[in-house]
Amino acid sequence: MSSSDDDxxxxxxxxxxxxxxxxxxxxxxxxxDKQTPSNGHVEPGLSIRMxxxxxxxxxxxxxxxxxxxxxxxxxxxxxxxxxxSSSEEDxxxxxxxxxxxxxxxxxxxxxxxxxxxVPLRARKPPKATAAQIGEDSDSDIPLTTKLVKExxxxxxxxxxxxxxxKNKEKASASKRKPKVESxxxxxxxxxxxxxxxxxxxxxxxKAKVESDSDAxxxxxxAPLKKTKAKAEPATPAKKGKGxxxxxxxxxxxxxxxxxxxxxxxxxxxxxxGTKKWETLEHNGVVFPPEYEPLPKHVKLIYDGVPxxxxxxxxxxxxxxxxxxxxxxxxxxxxxxxxFFEDFTAILDKTGHGKDKAGNTIKIKKFEKCDFKPIFExxxxxxxxxxxxxxxxxxxxxxxxxxxxxDYMFCTWDxxxxxxxxxxxxxxxxxxxxxxxxxxxxxxxxxxxxxxTINIGKxxxxxxxxxxxxxxxxKHDKEGxxxxxxxxxxxxxxxxxxxxxxxxxxxxxxxxxxxxARELKKHIDRIRKDYQRDLRSEKMADRQRATAIYLIDQFxxxxxxxxxxxxxxxxxxxxxxxxxxxxxxxxxxxxDFLGKDSIRFYNEVxxxxxxxxxxxxxxxxxxxxxxxxxxxxxxxxxxxxxxxxMPGLTAKVFRTYNASWTMARLLKDMKSTGSVIEKVKxxxxxxxxxxILCNHKxxxxxxxxxxxxxxxxxxxxxxYQVWRVKQMMIDIDPKxxxxxxxxxxxxxxxxxxxxxxxxxxxxxxxxxxxxxKKFEKDNEKLKAEGEKEMKAKxxxxxxxxxxxxxxKYKKENKSGKIEAEGKNPSIEKLEANVDKxxxxxxxxxxxxxxxxxxxxxxxxxxxxxxxxxxxxxxxxKKFNVPIERFFSKTLREKFDWAIKSVDExxxx
DNA sequence: CTCGTCTAGTCTGTACCATAAAT
DNA sequence: CATTTATGGTACAGACTAGACGA
Numbered sequence: 001m002s003s004s005d006d007d008x009x010x011x012x013x014x015x016x017x018x019x020x021x022x023x024x025x026x027x028x029x030x031x032x033d034k035q036t037p038s039n040g041h042v043e044p045g046l047s048i049r050m051x052x053x054x055x056x057x058x059x060x061x062x063x064x065x066x067x068x069x070x071x072x073x074x075x076x077x078x079x080x081x082x083x084x085s086s087s088e089e090d091x092x093x094x095x096x097x098x099x100x101x102x103x104x105x106x107x108x109x110x111x112x113x114x115x116x117x118v119p120l121r122a123r124k125p126p127k128a129t130a131a132q133i134g135e136d137s138d139s140d141i142p143l144t145t146k147l148v149k150e151x152x153x154x155x156x157x158x159x160x161x162x163x164x165x166k167n168k169e170k171a172s173a174s175k176r177k178p179k180v181e182s183x184x185x186x187x188x189x190x191x192x193x194x195x196x197x198x199x200x201x202x203x204x205x206k207a208k209v210e211s212d213s214d215a216x217x218x219x220x221x222a223p224l225k226k227t228k229a230k231a232e233p234a235t236p237a238k239k240g241k242g243x244x245x246x247x248x249x250x251x252x253x254x255x256x257x258x259x260x261x262x263x264x265x266x267x268x269x270x271x272x273g274t275k276k277w278e279t280l281e282h283n284g285v286v287f288p289p290e291y292e293p294l295p296k297h298v299k300l301i302y303d304g305v306p307x308x309x310x311x312x313x314x315x316x317x318x319x320x321x322x323x324x325x326x327x328x329x330x331x332x333x334x335x336x337x338x339f340f341e342d343f344t345a346i347l348d349k350t351g352h353g354k355d356k357a358g359n360t361i362k363i364k365k366f367e368k369c370d371f372k373p374i375f376e377x378x379x380x381x382x383x384x385x386x387x388x389x390x391x392x393x394x395x396x397x398x399x400x401x402x403x404x405x406d407y408m409f410c411t412w413d414x415x416x417x418x419x420x421x422x423x424x425x426x427x428x429x430x431x432x433x434x435x436x437x438x439x440x441x442x443x444x445x446x447x448x449x450x451x452t453i454n455i456g457k458x459x460x461x462x463x464x465x466x467x468x469x470x471x472x473x474k475h476d477k478e479g480x481x482x483x484x485x486x487x488x489x490x491x492x493x494x495x496x497x498x499x500x501x502x503x504x505x506x507x508x509x510x511x512x513x514x515x516a517r518e519l520k521k522h523i524d525r526i527r528k529d530y531q532r533d534l535r536s537e538k539m540a541d542r543q544r545a546t547a548i549y550l551i552d553q554f555x556x557x558x559x560x561x562x563x564x565x566x567x568x569x570x571x572x573x574x575x576x577x578x579x580x581x582x583x584x585x586x587x588x589x590x591d592f593l594g595k596d597s598i599r600f601y602n603e604v605x606x607x608x609x610x611x612x613x614x615x616x617x618x619x620x621x622x623x624x625x626x627x628x629x630x631x632x633x634x635x636x637x638x639x640x641x642x643x644x645m646p647g648l649t650a651k652v653f654r655t656y657n658a659s660w661t662m663a664r665l666l667k668d669m670k671s672t673g674s675v676i677e678k679v680k681x682x683x684x685x686x687x688x689x690x691i692l693c694n695h696k697x698x699x700x701x702x703x704x705x706x707x708x709x710x711x712x713x714x715x716x717x718x719y720q721v722w723r724v725k726q727m728m729i730d731i732d733p734k735x736x737x738x739x740x741x742x743x744x745x746x747x748x749x750x751x752x753x754x755x756x757x758x759x760x761x762x763x764x765x766x767x768x769x770x771x772k773k774f775e776k777d778n779e780k781l782k783a784e785g786e787k788e789m790k791a792k793x794x795x796x797x798x799x800x801x802x803x804x805x806x807k808y809k810k811e812n813k814s815g816k817i818e819a820e821g822k823n824p825s826i827e828k829l830e831a832n833v834d835k836x837x838x839x840x841x842x843x844x845x846x847x848x849x850x851x852x853x854x855x856x857x858x859x860x861x862x863x864x865x866x867x868x869x870x871x872x873x874x875x876k877k878f879n880v881p882i883e884r885f886f887s888k889t890l891r892e893k894f895d896w897a898i899k900s901v902d903e904x905x906x907x
Numbered sequence: 908c909t910c911g912t913c914t915a916g917t918c919t920g921t922a923c924c925a926t927a928a929a930t
Numbered sequence: 931c932a933t934t935t936a937t938g939g940t941a942c943a944g945a946c947t948a949g950a951c952g953a
Binding site: 425433494557560567594595634650888889 | 939941943945946947948951953
């Protein structure tokens with residue numbers, strides 16, 4: 001057990017020894033218990049110590065031929081560091097330890113297989129809100145009117161839906177029943193079942209897994225189809241005017257699908273091979289509208305002089321001018337610099353501005369440009385558009401839709417498929433995310449001459465705009481794109497592809513989740529291996545093992561190297577010295593900008609060996625901006641992973657862990673409660689996954705305000721509670737003794753000052769309301785040609801406010817509150833209090849929910865990481881309409897999932 | 908390196924809801 | 931008083947396109 005001497009030089013003064021090692025491992029054990037309350041078992045890799053591998057190989061110096069500046073600096077650094085680390089690992093009683101390691105491997109079985117059951121340790125404990133919500137829903141407290149209404153409506157819908165589902169089930173029940181029973185282990189509470197899934201994964205070979213997902217399909221096929229026709233038409237119940245052309249065609253399409261629906265997920269021929277299509281027809285792309293020059297009176301002002309610009313330069317000026325309200329851009333120095341560079345480049349080409357007299361005005365200084373007139377013009381246009389009557393706006397939209405109808409669909413192997421982004425991206429100023437060095441650069445208008453079309457050989461080639469030609473026509477059956485061009489900012493390729501609900505996208509989505517499920521079978525071994533390799537003699541292996549650990553445990557992205565002209569963001573393999581802080585005994589703080597420059601901040605507890613490794617990887621002379629994993633690249637990592645399973649790469653772990661977590665949470669869920677509560681439970685699980693994946697959104701600007709408003713409302717209600725209680729005393733002074741003085745105390749935070757403010761605010765609100773109403777009434781009278789009311793009328797109306805003010809005054813002075821209402825009684829008042837308390841409770845829950853949600857984006861994980869079949873299973877099992885979880889587009893995207901699983905399907 | 912695909916946050920318009928006003 | 935209609939504000943869907951990954 002003295003293997004910790006691996007790294008002793010690192011921990012100065014702590015020269016090896018059982019003691020220190022034991023201490024660390026105990027701490028971890030405790031920590032693990034804490035972190036996995038539902039499982040309560042100890043991470044096996046920690047108790048089973050694995051010795052290093054036998055053939056201790058001195059790491060070869062980094063021979064990276066690709067010696068650009070960055071690399072070079074890195075490898076020289078690596079060498080010094082390598083020497084240090086290898087020497088410290090050199091002198092170890094290897095043979096001995098090897099034996100230990102073999103022994104350690106022996107007690108196979110339980111603890112080992114448990115690994116797959118715990119993909120996620122070190123998560124933060126579930127938030128109180130979730131628990132609270134659960135409790136609230138269990139205790140039968142009625143919700144606010146709003147919630148109740150919703151609840152009822154939804155439950156109605158649910159029962160309706162349930163009928164449909166039941167019909168469906170009846171049809172297929174007889175066939176499915178036996179299977180359900182044979183797999184009844186699904187009903188065993190998770191706690192007991194803990195080890196079950198492992199057996200499945202390990203012991204079970206393909207046959208079983210397949211039977212889980214595939215077998216029922218064939219059986220269900222027929223009944224399903226019939227019921228679908230019944231269930232679906234409820235959705236397009238759009239009220240009002242006749243359907244637009246578009247809707248009609250969509251419905252026609254649906255009808256067609258109904259008749260001869262193609263179930264690619266049941267087609268064994270689909271999905272392998274690289275050929276994506278045999279025939280492909282489409283109509284190309286839609287170009288953005290031509291630039292419409294500004295009216296003559298709207299001009300850029302340079303140095304106080306309005307200047308006329310060439311059309312092309314003016315367009316660029318409008319890009320900037322129209323976003324003056326976006327301080328985020330306009331106050332960014334890089335943005336302004338880049339914009340102005342590109343702007344002046346255009347000016348140089350087209351000629352600079354001209355003043356009224358026709359003299360050329362050379363635009364040299366950004367600071368002298370005044371875009372305000374342009375901005376105001378755009379604002380007024382925006383306002384005009386907004387003010388357009390609804391009917392007109394609709395007509396305009398219908399017109400646009402009609403013009404684009406031809407581009408919305410293509411024919412792929414004879415089937416009509418929706419195209420995703422058929423509109424060519426319009427010109428504008430590039431923003432980029434985070435501190436992008438190219439922010440503000442002009443994104444140029446794309447011409448047909450830059451666009452390559454991919455289309456079937458027999459198909460009619462789409463007509464380019466008059467006087468233009470396409471760059472190239474391809475017939476690439478291995479590509480899934482219809483058109484492609486290269487963008488001028490980063491030289492990135494842009495593709496026109498099919499929409500998410502298309503067969504081809506569905507297929508790859510399906511494959512992605514199947515791959516993640518496949519990982520289940522290998523995860524035990526992978527985890528065991530990386531636990532072992534965390535102590536490897538070879539630095540490269542040790543780094544790789546540590547990286548996989550991080551990717552597996554904390555859902556980090558792979559982290560490819562990035563270029564100079566991109567925002568500085570990182571992932572696992574590209575983590576730098578400053579992104580990781582170590583806090584003994586074994587805490588690691590990650591703080592870096594990830595994809596999209598979204599901050600990843602997480603303070604976690606790690607395996608002690610990982611902690612030690614990180615310490616080594618950060619060892620001097622490494623310093624700020626040096627790579628932590630200097631011996632590791634994403635491609636090496638992925639190559640290694642592929643060895644376990646074809647197609648396994650770093651990103652699969654994200655999908656796997658996300659779906660696995662969701663599966664676990666949903667399985668654990670109690671089936672009680674109303675639909676609303678079930679949906680809330682689902683969303684809580686969804687949220688947990690989103691937090692795992694670090695899916696964030698910016699807090700809405702209005703957030704703080706609306707939280708404050710809610711708090712104010714709650715306080716108002718609490719004040720009301722107090723008032724009502726005081727009224728009881730007014731009726732029956734003896735009650736104070738009966739209920740105890742405490743019951744009648746005003747909450748401490750609602751002090752006199754607060755009371756004052758609250759009363760004033762209430763009065764002011766009333767006043768405003770009355771005032772507004774008065775004005776409106778007057779306007780109405782005026783419109784009808786009648787006489788307006790006098791100010792005296794207003795005063796009379798405001799009398800109510802005065803009365804209330806008086807009342808408050810009296811109350812404040814005497815400390816007594818007169819009972820309100822007719823025939824007030826203690827009972828009535830008590831009922832009143834109860835009602836108010838309930839209102840407060842629901843408001844509180846709402847508020848906490850909102851607060852917990854403010855910076856978590858649930859959508860991304862729902863769309864990309866959580867196997868949709870899990871949601872479908874949940875929906876079926878707990879009888880919640882799928883519409884509650886998937887919007888229309890998502891239902892279309894996940895059509896394959898909705899139609900392919902039973903409630904006993906398992907991830 | 909190039910190309911192709913998947914992932915992801917933000918922006919914009921609109922559906923939806925509570926509430927008030929009108930009938 | 932119950933029901934319908936208007937209003938104002940929020941949440942959400944869908945569009946958009948940047949960014950990451952990987953073959």
